[in-house]
Amino acid sequence: MTVVSRIFDIMSSRAVTGEARLSTSFAEKSVWIQLIGVAVALGLYFVVAGWMLARGITILPAFAGVFVVAVVLLVTILVGGHLVAALVGRPEPTDVRDREIEGRAESRTGWILATGVIGAIGALVVAVEPVWVAHLLLLSLYLAELARLALQLVYYRRGM
Amino acid sequence: MEPARGSVKNRIRQLRFEHGEMTQQELAERIGVSRQTVNAIEGGKYAPSLEVAFRIALVFTVPLETVFQFDPDAK
Incomplete structure (x- = not known):
């Protein structure tokens, strides 16, 4: 068994349930990759965006570049992660x-x-600046995705 | 309303043993699911769909109730 495959198994079985190791399906590995990708890429985006908002930058197009970088990072993690998972x-x-x-x-x-x-x-309705509205929407999407992926992993390990 | 009780038990492990020590992978391939799904069904972590349940029974050529039993008292 390769190191990467072992990491997936440790992440998915021992860390969550403490049960004896059960090999991880490709679909479950894919969920782990998505969870890490979304958490890291969009997490970094929110760190940078939060910093920009704190400095008073409220022009929406100013965030576009950061968002594009976050999306490219997300795609890179997803493609790379699935490639590795498919190889191992x-x-x-x-x-x-x-x-x-x-x-x-x-x-x-x-x-x-x-x-x-x-x-x-x-x-x-209360005329909040578009930059805040956009980030509220993006944050809710981010949190919903994290919660969905985390819950999927719970179902994989604990059962339904 | 009182929460539903009961759980589905199964004899897949025993049936596999009785069928030439069939592996989970072999069974998974014959019913069209992943090995991890067979493992989850066998371990009682996942109640399969009716279709998958029938497919399992078909592999072992036994009636459905020989493979799966419902225990109404189980939590």
Whole structure:
């Protein structure tokens, strides 16, 4: 077993449940990669954007460059991660359990994005600056994705 | 309303053993799911769809209730 494959297994079984090691499916590895990619890339974006907002920069196009860098970083992590996962283990198509886990996690975390959207509409009504509205929407999307991916991993390990 | 109780038990491990020590991977390939899904079903962490349950029973050529049993008292 390669080092990378071992890292995936340690991340997914021992760290979460403490149970005896159970090899990780390609779909579960993919969820780990997405979680890390979203957390790192968009997390860094929010650190930089927060710093810019704190310095009084409120022109929305000023954030575009940072956002593009974050998206490129996200795509790089996703492509690189899946490439490594495919090299260390046999890629398999998702099965009925993977789809059920994704659907259930999505249905239980969708309210986060919905809350952000409602909040953004409320912010528009009271004429909050567009830069804050845009970041509220992006933050709710970020948190909803993190929650969905984390919940998927819980379902993979703990069961449904 | 009282929360639903009960859980689905299965005899997949025993049936695999009785069928020439069939591996989880072999069973997974025959029913069209990943080995980890077979492992989750066997360990009671995932209740399969009716279709997958029938496919498992078909592999072992036994009735569905020979593979899966519902325990209404289980938490």
